[in-house]
Amino acid sequence: MSCPHHPTDTPKPGEALVRSEGAQLDFSQSMSYGDYLKLDQILSAQHPLSPDHNEMLFIVQHQSSELWMKLMLHELQAAVRCVHDDDLPQAFKMLARVSRVMEQLVHAWDVLATMTPPEYSAIRPYLSNSSGFQSFQYRQIEFMMGNKNAAMLQPHAHHPERLAAVQAAWQAPSLYDEVLRLMARRGLPVPTSHTQRDWTQPYAADDAVKAAWLLVYRSPQQYWDLYQMGEELVDMEDAFRLWRFRHVTTVERVIGFKRGTGGTSGVGYLRKMLDTVLFPELWALRTEL
Template sequence: MRQSTSHDVRPRPDADGPLDAGVRDLGRLDDAQRAARAAATGGCPVLTFDGARTPYIDYQSVDVLHSLQQPRSGAPAELTFYVLGQVKELLFKLMYEDLRRVRDDLDADAVGAAVWSLRRLRKVADLLVNTWDVLGTLSPSEFNSFRDHLGDASGLQSYMYRMLEFVLGNKRPSLTTPHTGVPHVSEQVRRALEERSVYDAAVALLARRGAAIDPATLRHDPARPRPDCPTVEQAWRDVYRELGPADEVFQLAEALMDVAEAMSRWRALHLLVVERTIGNKPGTGGSSGAAWLRRVNEHRFFGELWAARSVL
């Protein structure tokens, strides 16, 4: 990753006006320096900068970002599909990194911090779900005008989405296969598969708080799918029956459900948009398309949390 250049923000002794180079340089600034700059400009934004870049371009790599859209057809609608695909990838990354932090917080018994992060994650997941509202506006003829240019490309091959599913606990080792020929990607995917999920951390927390969790569940290989466990379901039942909304573990249960529900909504809307756009045609990546997505929709993240609701 390219690093931003640090600038000296101290005013130069040879400055000939209020907008000297020291004020114009927007490197690292503290509150006092920002206040001095605002006073020097009369409260107006700085509009001139030294060099060939602006500080915002430098910080956000905006020029690089805008160079990454490379549609392959001349169809006007392809840019919508292309940009929304990249937006989704960025949101996958944000969710993945935040969920890893939630997992670490749970391991450290910092339940309040984990719940706080999960509240924000739900909002990020909602934004992810809303991308389908835009993609759903593509008519069949608009999508077909560039669909052939996708070749074998499919969202199934998104390694960041696969890592997101892994950190949520949906471990399907076979789905690492598409990435084996891309070394720097395959290593990330393999690591995500082998690391414990955020749900593993939540179940371990329940055990530390006194829940009688089956030891085999606590020892399971994190790289393999874990069947739903009756003792975990019972532990969540007890959380809802014995604790109240003010309790942090109760809040954790609901925050996890918020994320699980949002991910199920993501899948459901994906299916609907596919059915609306291409009907029952096969997918570009070799799947049966809507029929395959319909089977995927049956899965629920954090299965015991869902099951516990049936007996409360």
């Protein structure tokens, strides 16, 4: 007679391997992976308002994008401090990471693009006036990159804490402003109009700033770290343009030329944003090299 089978005596698939590796299996007295990442809070933050299956995609897409933007802000803020302190090697690492995050955000649009116009139409009435246009993190990124616009404070006026964060980025020197101030400290002929100005105003391209950058680019060995900074900035703006462009094409694919839920003209507004140049002298100088 064969012995009765006891399932508890048989290791589950992979359990023997885990035990042989000495892996921790009992987390009743210690912090687990889910505890560290606060997964209960994160994974319980998706609450579709419509009965449509596809709204989960819409929510996860935008929540995950906001997490990536949180990392971008963390890196950009630190990079600005490093430039201010003339610590460019640290800034290079941070700015390279920002560029790679933007690449992640570009590919995120590929997932949202699987939502068809009828599927979006099914959830649109439930969105009310909420729109990515109102993202306070994205607005901070725009301001830190130099695209200042006082009108963009208004969408956050109803929430004092968010408004304060956006306003702080609006009032502070942008990343590019800090780079130009560093160049002036290094003795390059950056005009005071671009090192001592009202930081809340949009950046205006200047031939004297371009001339200063040309000195750097014509003598890269002499100004190696500034030359590298210029290329880091171009790399980051290149990635930013791709992110914006993929946003436009995805929106056009899903809603066509309807007005945005936030009240903008939708695709028309997003296309205008494609014309924004953040670091104009770094692009213009290439014609003269």
